[in-house]
Amino acid sequence: MTSTQTAARPGALTPETVTDDDVAVVGFCQSPSVRRSYSTTNGTEMLVPIFQQIYKDLGITRRDIGFWCSGSSDYMSGRAFSFISSVDAIGAVPPIDESHVEMDGAWAMYEAYVKLKTGETDTALAYGFGKSSAGNLRRTLALQTDPYVVAPLWPDSLALAGMQARLGLDAGLWDEAAMAEVAARSRRDAVGNPAAQFAGFRAPDGTVTDDVTAEQLLAQPMLADPLRRHDIAPVTDGAAAIVLASGRRAFALCDNPAWITGFEHIIDSAELGGRDLTTAPSAAEAGERATGGDVAGITMAELHAPFTHQELILRSALGLDGAADAVAINPSGGPLTGNPMFAAGLQRIGNAARAVIDGGADRALGHATSGPLLQQNLVCVLDGRR
Amino acid sequence: MSKNLAAVLGTGQTKYVAKRHDVTMGALCREAIDRALADASVTLDEIDAIVIGKAPDLFEGVMMPELPTADALGAVGKPLFRVHTAGSVGGSTSIVGGKMVQSGIHRKVLVVAWEKQSESNAMWALSIPIPFNKPVGAGAGGYFAPHVRSYIRESGAPEHVGAIVAAKDRRNGALNPLAHLHQPDMTVESVQQSQMLWDPIRYDETCPSSDGACAMVIGDEASADASVAAGRPVAWIHATAMRTEPTWFSGRNQVSPQAGRDAAAALWKQAGITNPLEEIDAAEIYVPFSWFEPMWLENLGFAEEGQGWKLTESGATALDGKLPVNASGGVLSSNPIGASGMIRFAEAAIQVTGKGGAHQVQDARKALGHAYGGGSQYFSMWVVGADKPATAGKAEA
Numbered sequence: 001m002t003s004t005q006t007a008a009r010p011g012a013l014t015p016e017t018v019t020d021d022d023v024a025v026v027g028f029c030q031s032p033s034v035r036r037s038y039s040t041t042n043g044t045e046m047l048v049p050i051f052q053q054i055y056k057d058l059g060i061t062r063r064d065i066g067f068w069c070s071g072s073s074d075y076m077s078g079r080a081f082s083f084i085s086s087v088d089a090i091g092a093v094p095p096i097d098e099s100h101v102e103m104d105g106a107w108a109m110y111e112a113y114v115k116l117k118t119g120e121t122d123t124a125l126a127y128g129f130g131k132s133s134a135g136n137l138r139r140t141l142a143l144q145t146d147p148y149v150v151a152p153l154w155p156d157s158l159a160l161a162g163m164q165a166r167l168g169l170d171a172g173l174w175d176e177a178a179m180a181e182v183a184a185r186s187r188r189d190a191v192g193n194p195a196a197q198f199a200g201f202r203a204p205d206g207t208v209t210d211d212v213t214a215e216q217l218l219a220q221p222m223l224a225d226p227l228r229r230h231d232i233a234p235v236t237d238g239a240a241a242i243v244l245a246s247g248r249r250a251f252a253l254c255d256n257p258a259w260i261t262g263f264e265h266i267i268d269s270a271e272l273g274g275r276d277l278t279t280a281p282s283a284a285e286a287g288e289r290a291t292g293g294d295v296a297g298i299t300m301a302e303l304h305a306p307f308t309h310q311e312l313i314l315r316s317a318l319g320l321d322g323a324a325d326a327v328a329i330n331p332s333g334g335p336l337t338g339n340p341m342f343a344a345g346l347q348r349i350g351n352a353a354r355a356v357i358d359g360g361a362d363r364a365l366g367h368a369t370s371g372p373l374l375q376q377n378l379v380c381v382l383d384g385r386r
Numbered sequence: 387m388s389k390n391l392a393a394v395l396g397t398g399q400t401k402y403v404a405k406r407h408d409v410t411m412g413a414l415c416r417e418a419i420d421r422a423l424a425d426a427s428v429t430l431d432e433i434d435a436i437v438i439g440k441a442p443d444l445f446e447g448v449m450m451p452e453l454p455t456a457d458a459l460g461a462v463g464k465p466l467f468r469v470h471t472a473g474s475v476g477g478s479t480s481i482v483g484g485k486m487v488q489s490g491i492h493r494k495v496l497v498v499a500w501e502k503q504s505e506s507n508a509m510w511a512l513s514i515p516i517p518f519n520k521p522v523g524a525g526a527g528g529y530f531a532p533h534v535r536s537y538i539r540e541s542g543a544p545e546h547v548g549a550i551v552a553a554k555d556r557r558n559g560a561l562n563p564l565a566h567l568h569q570p571d572m573t574v575e576s577v578q579q580s581q582m583l584w585d586p587i588r589y590d591e592t593c594p595s596s597d598g599a600c601a602m603v604i605g606d607e608a609s610a611d612a613s614v615a616a617g618r619p620v621a622w623i624h625a626t627a628m629r630t631e632p633t634w635f636s637g638r639n640q641v642s643p644q645a646g647r648d649a650a651a652a653l654w655k656q657a658g659i660t661n662p663l664e665e666i667d668a669a670e671i672y673v674p675f676s677w678f679e680p681m682w683l684e685n686l687g688f689a690e691e692g693q694g695w696k697l698t699e700s701g702a703t704a705l706d707g708k709l710p711v712n713a714s715g716g717v718l719s720s721n722p723i724g725a726s727g728m729i730r731f732a733e734a735a736i737q738v739t740g741k742g743g744a745h746q747v748q749d750a751r752k753a754l755g756h757a758y759g760g761g762s763q764y765f766s767m768w769v770v771g772a773d774k775p776a777t778a779g780k781a782e783a
Contacts, residue, residue, distance in 0.1 A: 033519060040517055070629075075449035082703055083762050095645035099478055102470040110467070111482060117489035118388035143449035150446070173607055202712040267466040270454045270778045285463065303617035306619035323636055336442065358426075376466065 001005055012260050013385040015251040023116045024250040025357070025382060026256030029054040033197040035337025036133040036297050037237035039076035042085035044128030046239035049091060054125070054241050056254050065243075066121025068098040069112045071105035071128040072313040072342050075140055082096035086129060097121070104128055105240055105346030106304075106378050113246050114262055120251040127190055129239035130341035135343070137235050144372055148271060149267035156222040158232060158374070160272070164373050165226050168278045176226060179215035179308040183230035183336055187212045190333025197234050230336070232307035238340025239277040240347045258356035258364070258382040262290030265368075265378035270376040272373065280310075283367070283377035284317040290379040291365070295319045298381075300328040302348035306335050314367065318379070331355075345369065349380045356382045357358030388488035393576075393610035393620040394692045394735040394770060395494070395603040398427025400722035401581070402566035402598040405504035412458025415500050418599035419460065423497065426603035427618060433603070434492035435465040439479025439499040440724030441472065442620025444511035446502055459498065473672070474628075475499065476600065476727025478764030480755070481626045484605050484768075488623070493606045493632060499728035508595065508723060524592045527592055527675065529761065530585035534677040535567055538586065543680060543695035545586070549577035550677035552591045552718060554704055559715020561705075562745040566720040575640035577676075591676035592717075598722035602730045621735035621770035625656035634762040640762060646685040649765040654687065657769040658776065662754075663688045663697075666769070668710050668737040668747040669754040670730035674717045674723065683711075683758065686767075707748065713737065713745045727757025729767055738772045 013022060029050040039045035054062055068090065072083050083100045090096065101107045105128020112124035138156035145151045168174050190199035191210045201212035215231045225234075243253070250257040266282035266289075269275045291298070301320055305311035315321040315329065330336075332351040334343050345368025352366035362384045370376040398421025400406075406414055415438075423430060436459055438452045452459065452468045460468065471478040481496035486566070507526045537543070558570040559565035572590065578724040580590035605613070610620045629649035636642075650662075659665045671686070673679045680694035686707060689697050697703060703711035712718070714733040717726050734755035736742050742750075756767045 045486075073449065074442050074444060079514045079516055080444045081760060083470070084472065084633055084763070087630060093635055093644075095629040095643075095648050097628055099469065099482065100471050102468045106720075107467065111469075114482070114485050114491060117491060118485050120388060120745070136480050140449065146454040147446070147448045147451065150454070164766040165765045183616050191522075245607050265465050266463060267453075269462050270456050282463070304701060324420075348684045372451070374455060375456070 001272065004042065010383060011386060013259060014017065015217065019249050019250065019371040020119050020122070021114055021117065021249040022155055022247045023244055024255035024259045025242055025353035026245045026250055027054050027058045028354050029057065030195050030240040030347050030350060031238045032195050033236045033238045033340060035197065036234060037131060039080065039131065040254060041131045041134045042082050042215065043072060043239055044086055046129055047086060047127060048088035050239060050241050054243055058243060062279060065123055065125045066097065067112055067115045067124040068096055068135045069124065069126045069334045070101065071101045071103050071108035071249050072130060073102060073330060075143060076130050076132065076341055078135055094312060097156060104344065104368050104370055106349055109244065109346055109349060110241055110250045110265065110378065113260060116244055116246045117226050122238050122246045125237065126244065126346065127241040128343035130343050132235045132341045133237050140268050157371035158227060160372050161307045162224045162227050162276045166308065168309055169226055171278060173278055174309055174312045175310040176218060177214055178312060179231055180217040182308040182311045182315045183217055184214045186330055186334045186336040189331050190337035193333045196333045197236055199333060199337060208307055220325060227307065231308040233335045233339035236338050238338065238343050240350055241342040252306050254357060256359060256384060257349045257384070259385045260380060261383045262292065262379065262381035264289040265376065269378040270375060277373055278313065280313050280317045280374040280377060286377050286379040287318040290381045297363040298327055298365050299363060300361045301367065302330055302332060302334065302352045302369045304335055304345045304348045304369045305340055308336065313374060347380065356384050389443065389606040390488050390490050390773065391486050391622065392487040393605055393622045395605040395609060395613050395620055396422050397477065397702040397732040397735055398422030398425055398601045399564050399729065399732065400598045402596040403720060404595060404597065406502060406503065406597040411446065411502050412455035414497050414502055414597065415455065416458050417502060418601040419498055422601035422603050426624050428494060428603050433464065433496045435495050435654040436461045437469060437479050437497045438484040439469045439728060440473040441475060441501055442511055443697060445508045445723065446505040451648050463531060470551050471759060471764050471766065473723060474727055474757040474764040474766040475759065476725050477731055477755060477757030478628055480525050480728055481628060481766055484623050485563045487604050487606050494609055495604045496601060497603040497604060497728065498599060498769055499725040500726040502582065502597045503595040503603045503722065504597050511701060522547055523563060527584040527587055530675055531587050533762065534549055534675065535586055537677060537681050539751045540641065541692040542694055545577065547680060547695045548586065548591050548676040549574040550698055551673065551679040552577045553675065554720040557715055558705055558745055559719025562715045565715040566594050579663060587675050593674040593721035596720050596722040598720065600725045600732050602732050611736065611760050615699060619772065621760065622774050623737045624769040624771045624775045626652040626737045626768045627656070628766045631763050634761055637661035637769055641681060642685045642691065643762050645763060646765045647769055650686045650718045653767050653769060662686065663709060665752060666709060667750040667752050668713060668734065669756070669758050670709055670714060670733040671714065671756045672717055672758050673712060674721065674729055676718065688758065704744065710747045713742060713747050727766065730757055731755035735770050738770050
């Protein structure tokens, strides 16, 4: 990645030097990723336990939260105003200062970040939820395309991703082995993540092993040529919540807050024939702005790539390519082992923040995507600033 | 009050009609965008981010329509953000866009809200049965009629008060060239003779179904100062507030919800207003059914509980009254649902910048924009003023 600006790495923060303009992730919780939850499409049943957990982790109650923001999709829920019932998971009596985005929870977190940056409050909770199992996900997502000339063709999400993967294969930008390697690594890493939907390798006879190789995966049949099952994120129900705090409040809630030192999002054209689908300019630009062009020091990145080849595109766009040894990519197992729509992007940031909070990384990157074929991308850089 | 000041530099709206079959959804939005940019004398290149608001996607049958319309919106290569807070969304979208400036993150933000009701059937979208919830098979009117009846019973308001509101708003709408309905001859008597739809709400007391879009350019203090210096008045954001409460809980006051009262109290405090009736010169209040004018006058604190209808009956809310309410014609004259809240916010800005034309309120210096949504559970509101806020730079959350 070329550097157009040299952002000075922020200095260390202490309770004495912190200002209200410094915003950090202080808590994160996610529900287990499951193929099918026995709950309504409003997220309430998945959200209540994780809210309780996050309050307990931070030693707070809901009344300590100054601003709430959620991300979800009515189309996923098959109804208008699905987010109205999700507020029941909060128990908003007396009333709360609250907002909602029809986007992944990562963007809800962005709105909460903006709110903290105004100085109007110092603690916010952002959450996202999605019950992908409620309908036929690949057909539902076709309704994100142009309603007049593309959606009537019902281009399902696997078909679109297959075209994108094929373009890269034919151009020699990646091969099936590189794609399978992404899946194998994700499945191996997911073994250590109790929230993952699955991990390891499931043989045709039903035996499951923790270890999995690209060769094993490549022996499997095509599902949507050139995509095999391992190339595609599973259908997942799930939810996630993040607590943000600013200034001294962050230190009061967390010994080692994950400070947000860059937070940017950009959208690309919707014209599938009008952009180079083997690249993600909006991811590159958001990454450039969020990191100041300096990815040095980033030791782990959680990338919201619902398809194996899209991780390859994102690594290239974000300047994390070829750095597999230096940067741990999706050590949680990533979206290929659990991809709850409208929560998975927030989970990426949450996992990155947790690595900083726990001391496993000094600087981490969380990424979220939205729309067909990586159309919209968000990058959040988190620093320990010890 | 936020750390940084922000102001509306310009507004743009489409002409509201029942069906815009001549344009796509993206083109409809672009009409409002281009007008807002022209009004603000700002180019799209100067816009740092775009915030979109609209009501449920089921209203048009497109999942997250801002994605396929990114090009038409002029958003490619920029941050594009999508807010959805039910009927209050147009107001919330304005507030979120304002915060992006007030936080110091962006200098100029474009906010856009729209609805193209002709693409689908909002009544159907609102009436989908939901597990474990009371069915709303009769659309918004069926949902809200019992609240109105409850208000009439509790306040002892005479039956013609709703008709006064309807006749006033439709006559105001006739002065606004962009309003959907132009009915200059509507009278209290004619409203009372119209068909009863959801007792006690009559046909002429309900909002229309409209296609339309509204946009605003919100700029930082430096941009606003430059606009003013160049002779273009701006509407300074004096205060904003949003509040949410659940649809149902034991003891809930559905007629005058606590969330609305809390939002109003926070708003007046932030704006430094102690007597809203005396200090607000024009109010654009979300009134989709006539009786919500007196109901919201009370909820907002313009009148004591049970007394709002007296303000309406006295003529105080007419265009030449003490507190002109919905000089634009309001939601009763134009209702592209997702945009209706932003139109209230934009019309408040229009009043304090003196751009109201035939529906201009004389000497409007401070105006209220108000929106609500869901089962009267989401509230968003702002106060804009012709003068730079006296509380500049003070944080008093």
